[in-house]
Amino acid sequence: MQELLEKLAALREYLDIPGKTRRLNELDKELEDPNLWNDQERARRVTQEATTLRRVTEGYASLSSDAQGLSEMLDIASDDEKEMLEEEQASIQQRVDDLYRETLFTMKHSEAPAIIRIKSGAGGTESQDWAGMLMRMYIRWAERRGFKTEILDQQDGEQAGITSAEFIVRGDRAYGMMAPEHGVHRLVRVSPFDSNNRRHTSFASVDIVPEVPEEQIDIHVPDSDVRVDVYRSQGAGGQGVNTTDSAVRVTHLPTGLMVAIQVTRSQIKNREMAFQILKQRLYDIEVKKREAEEMKARGEQKAIEWGSQIRSYVLDKQYVKDHRTGVMRHDTGNVLDGDIEEYMWAGLEWLAGKRAAENNDDE
Template sequence: MDGYRTLQSDADGLGEMLEIASPEEREMLAEEQASIQTRVDDLYRETLFTMKHADAPAIVRVKSGAGGTESQDWAGMLTRMFMRWAERRGYRVDLLDQQDGEQAGVLSAEFIIRGEKAYGMLAPEHGVHRLVRVSPFDSNNRRHTSFASVDVVPEVPEEEINIHIPDSDLRRDVFRSQGAGGQGVNTTDSAVRLTHLPTGIAVASQVTRSQIKNHEIALQILKQRLYDIEMRKREEEEAKARGEQKKIEWGSQIRSYVLDKQYVKDHRTGLMKHNPDDVLDGDLDDLMWAGLEWMAGKRAAEDAGDDE
């Protein structure tokens, strides 16, 4: 933080010098100021990653809400949005499981995004995303509102997760991997779905052609989810101890995508984007950085409350 303040002071000082510099000096000073400002912005953004495991890969699960085909199509659009965002950044995406919708989209999709600060960048996307549009599935061209939940957890190093799951707590199902067709389609039942009977949480993997390997991957993801549940419970207990009452995640709509009026609005930050097609094609960075600022501010306020 001290380095950030020092660089910001240097950039401000160069700005003042620009006002009184000769024409010959201005070009050189402007280049130096731009270089310093870039470093300032990079350092400031580093301060926004206040969450634990910001550097970890992100496990993302998109699930359609009530509403049939329209909400399933929306879940499919969100899945594509995050995958396009990852593709733009050169990140790797491993599809763990996808349950296709009846006519379009997906009932749910789960995938891992691997890349620099993957979890840190995607953490603000956790919550309920709302779509408003004239539905292409409605012959009367009526306006519909649909919801989908996005769950984002870090892929925590295995040595940090001290969770043992007895075999008696698991139901194991095997099935054929879904694919786009052609030689890549898996013709054997190598995909694995594990259901944790005490909680009802189900996790699947169809990443590899090996049933054994898919079982190992699904078990590890299941442990990640149980670990995340435990961490969130602790956070809620700490919040209650501070006299706070947290909202239920599913009931917290974080963002609306209103396509017929051509805007996307984040309800936490107030940021509006008037290019919804670009956003849905993975242009998410502005929304993510604003979300990270909001999260950092919220964390700072909570820490300040703890000190009182």
């Protein structure tokens, strides 16, 4: 119990509860101002920040009160009574762990929806099947959390899987949770497509960016910088999706970025959405470029990236290992069915530690 109280005290300092409380009081005064609602965007930002701060400060206050009360009860309880209080102590410990996780969302726009692009690597059917397995894994994870998914584009492989897919996951801190999944994922297995039962290694890339509100993205894309192609929709899309050339592919010539959208039957709407996603990706590139310049200014030469091969899924030996965090599990079926939160939380700790180390170097 003493260790738990010490952890709570450390969290109070780490979370800067007094500072957050002062800031929340300022925001509450703004929310009481009727003129705030004349500017819908500012009202949205103030409301969102206040909601986040309230969740942390009120959560900490309730937890601190309950922990202190339990500590006082344990001081005067008999041995039999202490056994009865063990369950309550375990509950408080879990709440402390949950509060600690509030400290891990150190990336910008952690509250935003996540835009995910999965692309198969070289290797034909093997890699395409692997890319399809990854897409299913993330969609199953989203379903487990009660999140919503929207498939924007899906290019099916010739025999199995996908060559590429783009989809959005919407839910509480969708981008924050998914950010550690960005990188190259490696599959090793005895191929179901190889009549000689040989062992194959396949790769697929997972690219994840936040869906930042359009008004926050100050990026102009000249018409001369893009090529727009239209084609007939394929893959997921519902009955009648293939009846018109409604799918749109936008290629940004200076960077080579390509965004394909076939989510609606309207070519105009697909085009608008493709340009929105393109701006999101260009914005993400610009943010990472600024971070790289900051690192270079303080003498660090390494690029801002989360590594190439971040995780290996070795099915014939029944394990999935994350190469950054060391987390390894042997229930590969559950992992591929979306049970990946252990990897995500470990990845968030890794990212938070990485960013803290960079900040210390800067100081």
